[in-house]
Amino acid sequence: MHGSRPQVMPGNLLHTRISAKQQKRINKEDNILEKLKSTEITLKVQHEKFQREIHELMKKKTATLEHIRTFRTEINDRLDELEQNTVASIEVRYKSFIIKLEKEMKAIEGNKASIQSARDRLVSAVTNKNASQTFVDTKKGNEIVSKVVKSMEESKPKPQEPDIEFRADSRLPALLQELYALGNITQTDTKKAEHTETVSVKRKSSRQINKKSNISEAGNVPPEAKLQIIDIKKYSVKIPSDEYACNIKSACTLEDGTILLSDHANNKLKRLDSLTYSVIDFCDLPRRPWQACSISLHQAAVCLPYKQEVHFISLTDRMTFKNELTTDFKCYGLAYADNNLYISDRGTSIYIYSVLGRKLQQFSRNLSGQMLFSNICSVVVYNDGSKIYVVDSHKGLIVLDKNGKVCNDYNGTKLSIAYDSYLTEGGSLLMFRHNSRNVIIYELNGKLIGEVVKFDDKSAWQRAICCNQQMFKMIIGGNRDDIEVFDLI
Known part of the structure; x- marks a missing residue:
């Protein structure tokens, strides 16, 4: 074979x-x-x-x-x-x-x-x-x-002759006490454009980013004033000593880039790392805090409305209580600019104090005697104190000059139930609106640029908003244990 x-x-x-x-x-x-x-x-x-x-x-x-x-x-x-x-x-x-x-x-x-x-x-x-x-x-x-x-x-010494005495000018040491540095340190965003696009966030489902160009209520969005959100991440800010779920009422950026949060529910100030957004330090407070602000590289301040006090917090090493400023009203809104503190009550007035506790001015009524505010939530102030931006949960945004004169008044449905705001280094104003559950951005001349982000989860209340110094990140906090960080370009 x-x-x-x-x-x-x-x-x-x-x-x-x-x-x-x-x-x-x-x-x-x-x-x-x-x-x-x-x-x-x-x-x-x-x-x-x-x-x-x-x-x-x-x-x-x-x-x-x-x-x-x-x-x-x-x-x-x-x-x-x-x-x-x-x-x-x-x-x-x-x-x-x-x-x-x-x-x-x-x-x-x-x-x-x-x-x-x-x-x-x-x-x-x-x-x-x-x-x-x-x-x-x-x-x-x-x-x-x-x-x-x-x-x-005739030559007998006369007792009425005045003694020669040197009296130091009290303004000099008082001024030095109020100063925390030789001048203001500002950081200008090198980006020439802020791009605004609407982002819809559904917390019970995957994140959804709308890539369509957004048209603002004021018309087409100018390309030089847009913010673009490219990513969203969540970070827990709860720590073992917290007794309750976090309720972040305020957020601000400190001069070293770290983030300061006021946790209303747990009577704490929490300091976050600027890269990991983890809690690296905290300070226990005697009562529930509201708005916090940065004063200098080494000091911050926070309102304690139920004690009618503003507490100054040292930022060197670990955060510690330094001293307090006592008011005769429940203080909620707080900002610092041009060596002064801008403090609001819950209702109708803005007060300007020196950091030594001297009351300088009070703004409550306009020139015709009408009340300026009805329910103040937060205050932000331009670096030189020339403009005061007051967020009123009923009236929206009221802009005052340094003498208390109303420059602009943006009320109506677009801004109703506005809560918190953030003034960017580039000169834009981010504002969170509770009823619309979104963040909008304004030019400082009052022109509405558009909607930056919208939240679909109605079970959570967003309250606090701030950005990092370079405007690469936007931080949103509220009545939950985590914050949301939005990557911007």
């Missing part, structure tokens, strides 16, 4: 198939090598870009520090000048009195010499028993005594 012979593939066909397979593998390898090379070049370009940015940042840092040192030198020079002027004034005043006293002392020395001379002559006449000379010298002696006594009465 003969088995079937295996088919033998022609040599040229086998070679062709092997070559094609090898060629395919070689092409794949070349493609990967090309991608690796391209990626390596991209990494190199990015690395060089970051190196240049670091170099530029270091140059700017050096220039800024030099500016601070120059400013400090100017202050020292001015203080030296003030000291010299004060010393010169003291010298002039003392010199006039010293010259006068030296003149009186010289007159006394002359009188002493006249008395001594008259006495010697009279003693000589008496000793020599010269009656006529004794008579003459006695008469002259009486005249000299009368003259000297009269001179002494």
